[in-house]
Amino acid sequence: MKTINEINKKIKEGKAIVLTATEAKLLAEEEGTKTLAEKVDVVTTATFSPMCSSGVFINPGHTSPHMKMQKVTLDGVEAYGGIATADIYLGVTQESREDSRFGGAHVIKKLLDGEKVEFQAFGKPTDCYPKTEFRKSITLEDLNQAYFYNPRNCYQNYNAAYNSSEKELRTYMGILQPNGQTIHYAGSGEISPLINDPLLETIGVGTKIFFCGGEGFISWEGTQFNMDVERDDKTNLPIGPSATLAITAEMRSVDPRLISPIYIPGYGVSIYLSIGMAIPVINSDVAKALTIRNRDIITNVHDYATGKTVSRVNYDELINNEVYVNGKRALTRTMSRINESYSVMETLKAKVLDGSFVITEPVRKLPVFGKCTPIE
Numbered sequence: 001m002k003t004i005n006e007i008n009k010k011i012k013e014g015k016a017i018v019l020t021a022t023e024a025k026l027l028a029e030e031e032g033t034k035t036l037a038e039k040v041d042v043v044t045t046a047t048f049s050p051m052c053s054s055g056v057f058i059n060p061g062h063t064s065p066h067m068k069m070q071k072v073t074l075d076g077v078e079a080y081g082g083i084a085t086a087d088i089y090l091g092v093t094q095e096s097r098e099d100s101r102f103g104g105a106h107v108i109k110k111l112l113d114g115e116k117v118e119f120q121a122f123g124k125p126t127d128c129y130p131k132t133e134f135r136k137s138i139t140l141e142d143l144n145q146a147y148f149y150n151p152r153n154c155y156q157n158y159n160a161a162y163n164s165s166e167k168e169l170r171t172y173m174g175i176l177q178p179n180g181q182t183i184h185y186a187g188s189g190e191i192s193p194l195i196n197d198p199l200l201e202t203i204g205v206g207t208k209i210f211f212c213g214g215e216g217f218i219s220w221e222g223t224q225f226n227m228d229v230e231r232d233d234k235t236n237l238p239i240g241p242s243a244t245l246a247i248t249a250e251m252r253s254v255d256p257r258l259i260s261p262i263y264i265p266g267y268g269v270s271i272y273l274s275i276g277m278a279i280p281v282i283n284s285d286v287a288k289a290l291t292i293r294n295r296d297i298i299t300n301v302h303d304y305a306t307g308k309t310v311s312r313v314n315y316d317e318l319i320n321n322e323v324y325v326n327g328k329r330a331l332t333r334t335m336s337r338i339n340e341s342y343s344v345m346e347t348l349k350a351k352v353l354d355g356s357f358v359i360t361e362p363v364r365k366l367p368v369f370g371k372c373t374p375i376e
Helices: 004-012 021-031 033-039 104-112 284-289 315-319 338-353
Strands: 018-020 042-050 055-059 071-074 077-080 088-091 117-122 133-138 145-153 160-162 169-171 174-176 182-185 208-211 214-221 245-250 259-264 268-280 298-303 308-314 323-325 328-334
Touching: 018 021, 018 338, 021 033, 021 042, 021 338, 033 284, 042 338, 055 104, 077 104, 088 104, 104 117, 104 259, 104 268, 145 268, 160 174, 160 308, 174 182, 182 315, 208 245, 208 338, 268 338, 308 315, 308 323, 315 328
Parallel strands: 018 042, 160 298, 182 328
Antiparallel strands: 042 268, 055 088, 055 145, 071 077, 071 117, 077 088, 117 133, 145 245, 160 182, 169 174, 208 214, 208 268, 214 245, 259 268, 298 308, 323 328
16 A cells, blocks of 8 residues: 555655556566556556547636627637626637638637637626627737636547448548448557546546646546446446546646647547546555556447447457457547557656656545436
């Protein structure tokens, strides 16, 4: 048993043993889980995938005279102004009325790159907020507050996507070819954060994360968090979607190179986010979970033509393009940037080693509620 305080003390003293998830798994294979639990203090993990349920809160400040900003656009992309007079939420998937290939994700990237964005606000006049219209080109530095609040990131073991129909299907998982020709998946497999802590023993409300090159925090359970799923008896991993995270992070701390807008044909705009987590090896159960390999991660193959599960595969089969459904081979394609995920994991390891990233103790376990039922 180790405590997070003990591990942080070793980090600050430069004595902590820190490995990437890849290194930890190799150590366990060579010397056993007991050695991993005893010798290693922190293991870094990462993912770099599209995360549609994301966006930013911004506050541009009050106009003179004041106005109630009820209808707001940034570069023609509508943001939500129904919170307070100058508090606005811009979702990454919101599209421009003029160009459906451009959306909130692109506006966020422009702000991160230091570019100007055309801000427009309209509102009804009141005695305390008499102004009705405001326009200005703004940059990130012009804003009082600008931070990500993402309702659902880091899905744990998402379904793979398949198409049994005779026509092409355009989905948020990409363009699925007809007659079961392709299977698309999203996730970094054995280095993914929630895969390496399947029961969330070290991850909870208040956990610090490495968010797109900067610092972020888990603020709550993510939407559609679901614990009522089948689990593998050996690994405790869910088979199919389970845990999700709500995340908060300061926009100004983000490295623009580690975030990227994307247009998915037939679906719309989304955003690639890179997220790393440092898992403290506090006991043998955590160490055992860190030994999970791609072959151990089983997920459902969901047919987007019928809405049914048609098969199950493991990540070894997905990554090595060796998937068969009903005896027919399907080419696998990933929506994730797996090579870049490995790079993020290495960067986080360096930050823990140099003492610039320490571990936080969760202030509350997840889930807080954890219900995921469809609306009928």
